[in-house]
Amino acid sequence: MKQSEHLATFALLTGLLLLLISSAVRAHKASDSFIYVDQGQSEIRIDVALRDLALVLPLDRNGDQKLSGSELRASRDRITRWTEQGITLSNASGDCRMTGQQWGLSSHSDGPYAAGRYTVNCPDGSVPDTLEYQLLFAQDPLHRGLVSLESGEFSTLGVLAPDNRRFSLTTEGAPGSLALFGTFVYQGIVHLLIGLDHILFLLVLMLPATLGKPNGTERAGLKPRLRELIGIVTAFTVAHSITLVLAVLEIVRLPIAWVETVIALSIAVAAINVMWPVLGKKTWKLAFGFGLIHGFGFASVLGDLTSGISQTVLALAGFNIGVELGQLALLILLFPLFYLWGKTNHYGKAAVPVMLIAVGAISLYWVAQRVTAI
16 A cells, blocks of 8 residues: 555544544534333332433523522422423323322432332223333433332332333233343443443553554554453453442442543543553453453443342343443454554554554543533
């Protein structure tokens, strides 16, 4: 390939990468609401994040970018009306009526939520058999409504999404074990693919396996690189699986705000270590160490939903496998491209430094942003 063609390829690929990264800076974390249905008590509790409510309701009345207790109390009626219009409970006799019993704040791993508890009364005096959910999908297509259903000794979980807005509240219509497992496999894949900080960390971990030796000579073929990559990915997988299990089973819980901050910092540290290996050249050790922190990040949603639920293990296994499948799909897509790109002269000298500087700058921006939020 001619030098001009090398430069053109470099400019194109680097431009595409920076375009993706600039989008990542502007992107926000996908949101979740929590719906707890107790058929035995004919009750439903709905938790919606205050940060999500701020997207659809003018909660910050004085515009100071802070939400005070008085502003929240003043917005209570508006919040409850908006929440109630987005959730419908029904059975064969028609729509059921929700009567508010208690309102306040709840705390989830990613911050404060407005929480409302309602009793449910259906026209025929029985319990509802269907829940339909419409909240926030128009504002965020990645939003999910996470459902926990209790009916006597029966319990199950569900995920509501733009393409799946209805959930059966009967033991016959509730998802079976296989369907529940599949649901959480899918959600694990989605969680990995929309977790831009996790994606950038994987990218940085992958780069050493695409580079030549420090003296500029080429490694002997593809197999040594693949062995290195497999070792890195295995270390990361084992580490985040350990802490994902510990967090979801509530053996160890860490404040998610600090976890997310350390995750962002880990990206910058990993990027610096590629250029100047102050932490050593054994990338798998770095992957394992920071993978322990990333596992707490993966668990932040699942732990809030499955606490005390009999199907925790099934949901946990499906979610973890989904995360691994998403991770594997990314590597299958990216590694061949970067491996071929690594055969060009400018890759190690120009392209990789540009990528590392860009990724490091973005991750440090995230660190500052998250520390300020704390």
